[in-house]
Amino acid sequence: MAAVGTQPAPTGLLGLGEFKLRLPATRLQWLALLAALGLGAVGAELAWHHPLSGPLALAAWGAVALAAAVFWVKTPLLVLAPLPLIGLAPWTGWITFEELDLLVTACGCGGYLAYALQLNARDRAPAWRHALVYSPVVLLLIAALALSAAWSMKRGFADAGGFEFGWFQGYHEAMNSVRNAKAIFLVLALLPLWTAAAAARPRGFARGLLLGLVLALLGGSAAALWERLAYTGLLDFSTDYRTTALFWEMHVGGAALDGFLVMTLPFALLALLRTRSPLNFGAGLVILLLAAYAVLTTFSRGVYLALPLALVPMVLLADAQRRRAVAAPADSSHIDGSTGAIDAPLPRAAKLGALAMAGAFALAAALVFGGGGYRGLAALFGVMVVLLTMPASLWKPGFGQRLTALLMGALLALLLAAASWVLSTTVPKAAYVLNVVALVACGLLRWRDEPGQLRPVYTLLVTTAWFWLLSTVVIVADYWGGTAGRWTALAAGLALAGLWAAMLLEPRLWPLQGAGSHGAAGWRKRALLVAGLMLVMAVVAALGGGAYLRDRVATWKEDGQTRLTHWRESLRLLHGGRQWLLGKGAGRFVASNFYDGPAADQIGDYRLRHDPTEFYLALAAGKHVLGGGEQLHVSQRIPAPAPGPVTLQLVSRTAAEANLVLQICEKNLIYPDRCSGIEQTLKPPQAEVAADGARPGAAGGWQTREFKLGPVPALGGDWWAPRFVTFSMALDTRGARVDIARIAMQDAQGRQLLVNGDFNREMARWFFSSDRHHLPWHTKNAALHVLFEQGLTGLALLTVAWLLALLRLSFGRGRDHPLAPAIVAALIGFGVVGAFDSLLDAPRIGFIFFTLLLLGLGLRALPGEGVARVA
Structure with a gap:
């Protein structure tokens, strides 16, 4: 649909606050009105049949449609923003239809209605603005x-x-x-x-x-x-x-x-x-x-x-x-x-320097974490943050002055590193204290910067402090990881020292040098680089520590x-x-x-069936090797039961012996935890009669059983990190089938935990999963x-x-x-x-x-x- 330019004067006009509703004046607007009515009819029908609450879903649908009418230009925002949070299938049992359909129909209905009735008609643009x-x-x-x-x-x-x-x-x-x-x-x-x-x-x-x-x-x-x-x-x-x-x-x-x-x-x-x-x-x-x-x-x-x-x-x-x-x-x-x-755009030499810095840090992080653990990695991160905040005034002195500052700074830092080493071997925890002291020294020097001033001594002091801070990373890694930490951190330190030397001597390699690298824009770039360092650290920690x-x-x-x-x-x-x-x-x-x-x-399956008197769930197991994660689970999210035993009543039938697994677990989707369950062998009526001598029932007839499950512990997680609680049914017999007509469950306080346990609302509130067999x-x-x-x-x-x-x-x-x-x-x-x-x-x-x-x-x-x- 293309927007039109100047609209002819409408024959009808309705005032609605600051908005003016005009009757459709073009063919496109009439088509938009038809689209709004069609999407509205479909959306309202879907909302009314929502398994959780039809009236509430219809009210929410109407609110979204109203927002889409007011902000019809921003409908991509209304549709996309809530997308990852509106999948309610584990609660509703819907998989063919879902909240996405409600959202799209509501936005379409409201948006097309606004276009057709020319809400915000001033929002038109010439063709070159399309x-x-x-x-x-x-x-x-x-x-x-x-x-x-x-x-x-x-x-x-x-x-x-x-x-x-x-x-x-x-x-x-x-x-x-x-x-x-x-x-x-x-x-x-x-x-x-x-x-x-x-x-x-x-x-x-x-x-x-x-x-x-x-x-x-x-x-x-x-x-x-x-x-x-x-x-x-x-x-x-x-x-x-x-x-x-x-x-x-x-x-x-x-x-x-x-x-x-x-x-x-x-x-x-x-x-x-x-x-x-x-x-x-x-x-x-x-x-x-x-x-x-x-x-x-x-x-x-x-x-x-x-x-x-x-x-x-x-x-x-x-x-x-x-x-x-x-x-x-x-x-x-x-x-x-x-x-x-x-x-x-960043000059090519600066891009090369940025890539070299990223690669050097990634390599150093991997080396330091391997021997020095999280403490060594944290110390290395401080080194890199200081490096990224180096003041531009360091490059004001000439090449010879920078080279002298570099050599003398390395020598002074070596003396400080030797003294720090001796102190760390004699005083417990001194390695960490020295790292903090060096970090504070670098911070104080950065604070004392005078932009634009030529100060060769300041360049010497900053270089010395940074090299000393780098040496404390080796000391921390050695204190934490021993010999392995010492040598891996030393290799990383030498690589970073060489990188800083190259950048101090060749300013074009410094990615934060030049226009746009000072003031607010400069700190913005540095913040991006620091965020990049954090990402690298996270990757190294995940690979090395997981x-x-x-x-x-x-x-x-x-x-x-x-x-x-x-x-x-x-x-x-x-x-x-x-x-x-x-x-x-x-x-x-x-x-x-x-x-x-x-x-x-040949995986498991479930179907909703009905006979002349009632609905029932036909649950079938797969023919593959079954295990806890390979079974097909039909489940329902339930409120956390009160701690103690849980009582289950089951009305079922089976034509052959089958093992039925019933569980209550903390589970988001496919990873159950803290489960309380029971595995019950279900037999046809004839087999059970032969065992206890009672009168046989009809072949394949419905049987009523009651089970005790638990005692179930306190479930649901913490208030600040709640866990979903799920009840599930699964078959642990290959190729077996069990029909379930009714299932009810009460916790220790007598509360009913299941909804639609008789399947009279079809599969509303029931969901299924295959946790491992994908x-x-x-x-x-x-x-x-x-x-x-x-x-x-x-x-x-x-x-x-x-x-x-x-x-x-x-x-x-x-x-x-x-x-x-x-x-x-x-x-x-x-x-x-x-x-x-x-x-x-x-x-x-x-x-x-x-x-x-x-x-x-x-x-x-x-x-x-x-x-x-x-x-």
């Missing part, structure tokens, strides 16, 4: 992508035995095709509105998109921080626990959090690099450090590989934007003055072979040229793998996922769109758009992580990907805009 424009070829490509997804959904219905609507269907049923294919249609539902918003207020739309993704990263990273704090501890890098945050899509494995991080983190970094507000800079730095922690705790080798491969091109593209902006003459007719001054990550890195070859085998077996599920060309259908991999794959991939649920490759569902046709279309977006934003008409470098990085990151996981079978991740992809196909820089700071 920042989102699609060529006919690109529109044809987008239509082909949508047609391929729709055809894939149709084939999925057919493969599932025909379409049958259901609110709570699982991965084997027809509605799973809707779940897997819906992401692109949700984006397309909002794309005309976003096209109008980008024409109305180009910079406001871009800022809304950027802020939405940054806030989404904040929400996802905060959830990851809570999860680690609650379930493992912040610095535990050895426990076999990979962060999932609130991405319920990882209940059967997958990389939803990985894909989310690599697609949102580039926007936070770009905003941090461009903001000039100290408050925004501090907030952005916190968000980026939180995200870095979340990245580390995914323990995902794909993420570790994707981020460097994505962020390096982003930095290069942003640098190229700055160079073009500096070289281009200002066009006063189009620049509104809000972009501000543009930083000059056995789990080391084990994952060590087994990459074996895991790679497993993936290759799985990919070959996945491709064998495609039969005939038609399936290779058009795919087997959206959402059909799990079922196809179950019926046509190897026996080890390969049968995913193709584990995004390209193969698209190939399986949409065939070579769909894969070719998506590949062309992905490459075209990268080319447009890197070299084409979109290359100077302020968000182009971040979108390129996000798409590259998605591609790298997608080489090791499906990603597109998680609707929220697919929604972010298609948002960036389709925007990347149409975004362009406004004439004369240069590098707009939308942060």
Whole structure:
């Protein structure tokens, strides 16, 4: 939908406060009104059927729709910001439909209504200000992508035995095709509105998109921080626990959090690099450090590989934007003055020095941590902070004076180091005290700096103090780690000493020398570098202090072979040229793998059934080797039970002997902890009668049992780091099936803990997970996922769109758009992580990907805009 220019005088006008509601005056506005009504009807219907509370969901939906009507230009912010926090499937039992659908329909309804009724009609722009424009070829490509997804959904219905609507269907049923294919249609539902918003207020739309993704990263990273704090501890890098945050899509494995991080983190970094507000800079730095922690705790080798491969091109593209902006003459007719001054690109020698500094610190950190532990690493961090705050006045003296200061400073520091060594060997804890004293001395000297003054003696004193501080790192490492700590820290110290000597003698290597490196701008750059040091320290600590990550890195070859085998077996599920060309259908991999794959991939399943009198749950076990993590768990999140025994009443039936496992655990998604459970052998009625001599019942008849579980300890975690409590049912007999008609549970105080235990509300409030057995649920490759569902046709279309977006934003008409470098990085990151996981079978991740992809196909820089700071 393109925005129109001057509107004709409307025939009807309604006043509403400061807003004026006008009747639709153009064909586009009438179409927008129809879109609003359609999305409103769908959204209201979904909200009314929400498993937790229809009225509350409808009220929340209406509030979002109202906000979208008022701030329709910022709908990307309203949609994207809450995305990582609104996955309520573990509470609701919904997997086909979810809160994402409610959010999109609410924003679409409110936004289109505002456009149709011409709210803020003044927000119109001439054609040259349209920042989102699609060529006919690109529109044809987008239509082909949508047609391929729709055809894939149709084939999925057919493969599932025909379409049958259901609110709570699982991965084997027809509605799973809707779940897997819906992401692109949700984006397309909002794309005309976003096209109008980008024409109305180009910079406001871009800022809304950027802020939405940054806030989404904040929400996802905060959830990851809570999860680690609650379930493992912040610095535990050895426990076999990979962060999932609130991405319920990882209940059967997958990389939803990985894909989310690599697609949102580039926007936070770009905003941090461009903001000039100290408050925004501090907030952005916190968000980026939180995200870095979340990245580390995914323990995902794909993420570790994707981020460097994505962020390096982003930095290069942003640098190229700055160079073009500096070289281009200002066009006063189009620049509104809000972009501000543009930083000059860093000279090549300074870039070389920055890379040398980063590499030297990374190597030194690895060496010092290996022998000196966390104490040695902390001392090294102090050395680097002092190095980054070196005053510019040190380079005022001539070369000969700097060389003399360097040599004499090294000699004086050597004498101080020798005295400090002797003192550390005779006085306990003296090593740490000496390190603090040296750090304070460096701080005092930095405080006594006189900018612009020629003071060779000051250069000598600063050099001496810094070399002495560096020597105390060796002393701390030796005191903590003995001989090993001494020699590794000495090697690191010599490398850093040589680096500082080179930079003092050759000013062009110093990355903070020159214009823009003094005052507020200089401290901003130093803060970025200090944050980089902290990230390096975190990586070194995670690799060096975490056995789990080391084990994952060590087994990459074996895991790679497993993936290759799985990919070959996945491709064998495609039969005939038609399936290779058009795919087997959206959402059909799990079922196809179950019926046509190897026996080890015949996983458990559940279905809601009903007979003439009641609903019941049919729970089936897989045919693979079963263990605690390999079982299919049907679960419900419950309030923390009172400490003591828990009573369970179960009405079930089975045709063959089966072991039923019932557990109450502290569990976020797939890592149970502090479990209290019971494993009960269920037998057919005839077998139980033969054992006790009672009269036999009907074959396969319902049986009522009561169990005592526990005593259950106090669960739920601390108030500042709460843990979810989950009740789960699973079968521990291969190939077994148990039908469950009713289940009830009371704690020691008589409270009922389960909701919908009779399944009269279908699977509302019930969820399922496979904690460890993940390969049968995913193709584990995004390209193969698209190939399986949409065939070579769909894969070719998506590949062309992905490459075209990268080319447009890197070299084409979109290359100077302020968000182009971040979108390129996000798409590259998605591609790298997608080489090791499906990603597109998680609707929220697919929604972010298609948002960036389709925007990347149409975004362009406004004439004369240069590098707009939308942060």
